Amino acid sequence: MDIVFLRQLRIETVIGIYDWEKAIKQPVMLDVEMASDNAKAAASDRIEDALDYKAISKRLKQFVGDAQFELVETLAERCAAIIRDEFGVPWVRITLDKIGAVTDAAGVGVVIERGERPA
Numbered sequence: 876m877d878i879v880f881l882r883q884l885r886i887e888t889v890i891g892i893y894d895w896e897k898a899i900k901q902p903v904m905l906d907v908e909m910a911s912d913n914a915k916a917a918a919s920d921r922i923e924d925a926l927d928y929k930a931i932s933k934r935l936k937q938f939v940g941d942a943q944f945e946l947v948e949t950l951a952e953r954c955a956a957i958i959r960d961e962f963g964v965p966w967v968r969i970t971l972d973k974i975g976a977v978t979d980a981a982g983v984g985v986v987i988e989r990g991e992r993p994a
């Protein structure tokens with residue numbers, strides 16, 4: 876199985892369980908790993924045959940930037956669904972870090988894997 880990845884995609888969003896958090900935007904950092912058969916793109920050298928990380932970044936920035944959720948779990952789940960449903964990705968792992976949310980912690984958040992890992 877090959878992978879296409881995005882690392883440290885930083886997006887401001889409304890996220891949190893407290894009232895004060897619903898009135899501001901806070902940064903989240905996304906690491907995304909996506910199963911992909913990269914051999915076809917490597918052979919043709921054409922973006923049409925590749926899983927386009929730029930297009931996926933753009934879509935996630937739009938979705939997360941406009942989103943409003945309480946839990947990081949919900950936000951990560953919705954991002955996974957977009958990647959799988961709209962870009963035809965069979966397996967995805969997302970690490971979502973709500974950076975700065977807990978004093979003295981380097982990061983807090985979730986890691987989820989969705990879909991079937993191809994052989």
Ligand SMILES: Nc1nc2c(c(=O)[nH]1)N=C([C@H](O)[C@@H](O)CO)CN2
Pocket residue numbers: 890891892893896945946947948973976977
């Ligand atoms: N498992 C989770 N725990 C917590 C979350 C969350 O989204 N998932 N959120 C909060 C608060 O919003 C916190 O980030 C505010 O600083 C607490 N725990």
